[in-house]
Amino acid sequence: MTQSVLVLRQFAESGITDVVLTPHVSAGELAFDKEDALERRDVAFTLLSREAPEKPRLHLGFEIMLDVPLVASILDDRRFSLAGSRYYLVEFPISVFEDDATSLLEGLVEGDAVPLVAHVERYRNCGVKSVAQWKQLGAKVQVDATTLTRSSERGHVARQLLGAGLVDVVAADNHGDDRVLGNAVQFLSNHESEHITRSLTEGNPRAVLEDVDMNPVPAVAFREGLWSRIKHYMGS
Numbered sequence: 001m002t003q004s005v006l007v008l009r010q011f012a013e014s015g016i017t018d019v020v021l022t023p024h025v026s027a028g029e030l031a032f033d034k035e036d037a038l039e040r041r042d043v044a045f046t047l048l049s050r051e052a053p054e055k056p057r058l059h060l061g062f063e064i065m066l067d068v069p070l071v072a073s074i075l076d077d078r079r080f081s082l083a084g085s086r087y088y089l090v091e092f093p094i095s096v097f098e099d100d101a102t103s104l105l106e107g108l109v110e111g112d113a114v115p116l117v118a119h120v121e122r123y124r125n126c127g128v129k130s131v132a133q134w135k136q137l138g139a140k141v142q143v144d145a146t147t148l149t150r151s152s153e154r155g156h157v158a159r160q161l162l163g164a165g166l167v168d169v170v171a172a173d174n175h176g177d178d179r180v181l182g183n184a185v186q187f188l189s190n191h192e193s194e195h196i197t198r199s200l201t202e203g204n205p206r207a208v209l210e211d212v213d214m215n216p217v218p219a220v221a222f223r224e225g226l227w228s229r230i231k232h233y234m235g236s
């Protein structure tokens, strides 16, 4: 049994009903040969389908690295979106500057396509103000389920964003490892926010699968522990 099958079984056992498979592709590659990216994904998916368990349901997507502006034709082609929906999962190079990220996103909000920005807590030159600006443009925002629980700088930023009501989706950036959505559900349940947890991990992800509007998510009132705050101020 491959590692992917093992992970999918564990997902199903933990209550995960649907998984969108999002192999990495860059906007530069798509500009060069978008059909090649689809072919590579199809081959990988065919292999996985042969041994994948019945549950969870599998859907296709991409995580598109915006190394260059995305060519407009991709936004008219739902084979590149999440599960054929209006939502396109995008990421930036880690050291992207706010203005560059904002102008890349501006090019993605034409028509009915909606960019969903992956793991926004990672971009060290962008913070709450940047993300608020991206939301104003019409982008949606995802943070990573495991990072959210950590006392690292990224974990702190993820909680700041949730505390500011700027996050639409929490998702597990699972690469065949132990990063699972349950980490975030468990963590958020310690902060008395069950309805918010559901919006982030069930309601808005379902909006992607159903290709409908996401609902706004209220701010989470975090109670940061003293140790976490000390570590943050010490820069660790």
Ligand SMILES: [Fe+2]
Residues within 6 Å of the ligand: 063, 091, 118, 119
């Ligand atoms: Fe990523």
